[in-house]
Amino acid sequence: MAHFKHIVTESANRVQTITLNRPEKRNALNPLLIEELTQALNEAESCDCGVVILTAAGSAFCAGLDMEYLESMTASTTEEHRRDAEHMALVLRTLYDFPKPVIAAVNGPAIAGGMALATIPDFTLATPEAKFGYTEVRVGFIPAVVASFLIRQVGESRARELLLSGRIMKAQEAMQLGLVTQIVEHDDLMPSARALAQTLLLNSPQAMLAVKRLLAGHSRQRLDAEIEDAIEANAQQRSTDDFKEGVKAFTGHRRAEWPSINAKA
Numbered sequence: 001m002a003h004f005k006h007i008v009t010e011s012a013n014r015v016q017t018i019t020l021n022r023p024e025k026r027n028a029l030n031p032l033l034i035e036e037l038t039q040a041l042n043e044a045e046s047c048d049c050g051v052v053i054l055t056a057a058g059s060a061f062c063a064g065l066d067m068e069y070l071e072s073m074t075a076s077t078t079e080e081h082r083r084d085a086e087h088m089a090l091v092l093r094t095l096y097d098f099p100k101p102v103i104a105a106v107n108g109p110a111i112a113g114g115m116a117l118a119t120i121p122d123f124t125l126a127t128p129e130a131k132f133g134y135t136e137v138r139v140g141f142i143p144a145v146v147a148s149f150l151i152r153q154v155g156e157s158r159a160r161e162l163l164l165s166g167r168i169m170k171a172q173e174a175m176q177l178g179l180v181t182q183i184v185e186h187d188d189l190m191p192s193a194r195a196l197a198q199t200l201l202l203n204s205p206q207a208m209l210a211v212k213r214l215l216a217g218h219s220r221q222r223l224d225a226e227i228e229d230a231i232e233a234n235a236q237q238r239s240t241d242d243f244k245e246g247v248k249a250f251t252g253h254r255r256a257e258w259p260s261i262n263a264k265a
Helices: 031-046 067-072 078-096 113-119 144-154 156-165 171-176 186-200 205-218 220-237 241-251 259-264
Strands: 007-012 015-020 051-056 102-106 123-126 131-133
Touching (some): 015 186, 051 186, 078 220, 102 186, 113 123, 113 131, 113 144, 123 171, 205 220
Parallel strands (some): 015 051
Antiparallel strands (some): 007 015
């Protein structure tokens, strides 16, 4: 097993628990955390575990992409932005295509890319305090890669509403939309996730693998094309003046003044 800086892995009773461990940054996603999570999932795929639990340390599940890191990339080339977007797409696709059941144990807010990590797994258990939202448009960004997964989960009409508004919803609404499987109290979160894992381990691993391959296979070709388009759109958006202003406004704790509004005046 690899040694990680921002990830903690634990194996017990044929369950592999992967914990996002950057609590001082609300587990915000930087390149190293994304790389380590991808590697941890790949290791879990090849180990003798039958179920994976994905959770996080601290009061938040994941705040999405690290805005300080994004600010440092505002002068990067489109190709550099593209490579960065490819890494995020890879970890989400790895999670979506993962051959074993995955349970997300969501201990707090799961925002933007963090919401994708929380809701792409097969089961999502969340505390009442957990909140969800694709807030990218608030900072001049676009929820490009995650959109393909969200449309499959809630349909295009509801996906448009969530992605364009950038609003944050409570766990109860997320459960009504089918994005959350169960709401459990904070102290019961990990015990409930482990109990669900043990129930899944009673099933045929071959049959569960076949189910997951069947479902993923139905949309593989279309999803491949959509994600490729999304990576390009992501990279192009990072080069816009609105994105640069949005990131600066967020890190500067001020209201954004969108250049695209002034350009039309």
